[in-house]
Amino acid sequence: MTQSQTKRPFSTLRHWLDSESASGIVLMITAALALIVANSPLSATYFQVLESKLGPMSVLHWINDALMAVFFLLVGLEIKREFLDGQLASWSNRALPGIAAAGGVIVPALVFAGFNWSNPETIRGWAIPSATDIAFALGVLSLLGPRVPTSLKVFLATLAILDDLAAVAIIAVFYTADIATLYLAGAAGIFALMFILNKMGIMRLTPYLILGAVLWYFVLRSGVHATVAGVLTALTIPIKPALGRPDDMSSPLHTLEHALAKWVGFVIVPIFGFANAGVSFAGMSPSILGDSLTLGIALGLFVGKQFGVFGAAWIAIRAGIATKPMGASWTQLYGVALLCGIGFTMSLFIGLLSFDNDLLHSETKIGVLLGSLLSAVCGWALLRISTRNRAVK
Template identity: 50%
Template structure:
């Protein structure tokens, strides 16, 4: 038991402790990485930063990946998407998406949270056909970043809202993967697609016939990644496909999927995503004026993240609860739910990834997109944290205030 004097002190330092433990650490690391990338890109090291990631490699085992940036985005990020795929499969089989009742509200919220930001984006940019390719950039929510900000609030936020944010972000990732596969794919090479389909079939057969070792799945997954890379479909989709073939239980009754997820998740959160963030978040602002910063592209992305996410997610939750279609998160009031929907406007990893696909080869648009992503995510993080900090209470102070239809 904390003494009356120590209790306020413990509460005061809780946000500081949260920087190093729990859900906040991966998100805070991303914030620091993004800040470091911006500092380096606008320092005397800018040339070295550019050469490191975009300079042509003297040798590469795959000619198509001829610089470090491509190896990170097409190769290293396949691990991130593999972990996402494992998480999605686990949630669908035995987690928070395993029953229709549990899936209903997160799926509705994620769908609205992708559609409305896209509509806001399209509305802001008008009829510019070239910029239209970026419509999906503000549609994604960054799990680590959003959960990191939420982690800074400690126990003030009801567990039901934490779970809701995590579930919406997972469904959001599913939607983002489908969008990448459907809308950001170059000319498909049918021969490589057929080979990839055969390799994927082999992995499915390995699952069905009870292959109990991890290494065969890893080896065949690497082959699948190479095949998908040459199909014209983005190579990281191979990560998701491979994850879906991993057995939930092996012949000994142990969970191969959970073992792989637990083994890879820390590497993904603390190495893969930070490297990706550092390689992609740096924008050299020296040649940019106020016109570029306030150009239609960054404004459209920021508006989609800050306003579109709130309107879409909060609107669908409110409508679903009032119409009796779904139940609101337990022990949470409407203001707290609104605060969570604001945090859904933090779009970092997936948004940066999609911007690179949408404007491939156009560095001006990619840099403007980064400004919009970083600006919109920062505003969403600060606003969401402020709303939840001012309106939530610690468990011992909280009366039960269920949301009623």
């Protein structure tokens, strides 16, 4: 292996982490702006524009069903690349983030269920605190600069990718409406055709993207959430170029991922954040903070995530199943577990799928914002203290 081939994965990962961090900071600003606008004289206009019709759907539905399908396409591409050509390509690399991600999905759901078990309406939101926002979390981590070991950044990014995979599976299985069999069969046929194109070695992106758009329509009409089409499309995009080098950056998957990354990170996700983070506090009683839904989400993210991620990682490391990230202390690992409680984008998205009630949507947003804010501030503070006077490269 040449020196340039050795350096390529590390330089690619570094570039990817940097772009995620930058987009996370943009997302923080956008979320804050949404809250300001929703509680300003522009509030009525803000909500009116989101609910206005644009063809067959409202502006908000276009954002959540169409633009977010592109977001999920990128998520699917990242997951596939990491499993075939990245940090998740070997079982040894998957062990620690995989076990930690499992703990970070299960424990927050249990915390949420503890507050909402007796309420058949709110219990549908059990998966809301189980998601980690990779861009937001890496954005907070980037504020600490070189004091944080690179191994911890890789651990957080890998865990969040697996977390996204779990969230996609949860959405597909648990948040599907009534099924329209004919459209579902059509979606299956389109997906099968895309799979055949992949096996035939078709390397042009155009056929996959055209069929992906058709797949999105069939999935939308089938009752399965339309964003699942983005992940299914990603699974069919070839990663191996014609010469058979899976690490060649000219493969269709790498090309599409590179083309989408900036648009998703700096346009689509901020638009989603701006459209969905805005909650008006006008006429809202402070007692909403004590409601079971708000508490279940906030504490699921802040308490459930940190104990789920760190507890599972601690057990795996102590049992010899996995190794601690190189150069990282237990305190730093715990700080990263705290950051995993930032569940902004995916948590808000699952919340939208869980409820049809405006009040429950508002409680969901407050719970997500509160839990994510606590996780971000406490995680940053702990990592700041633990890395003081250290400059780890």
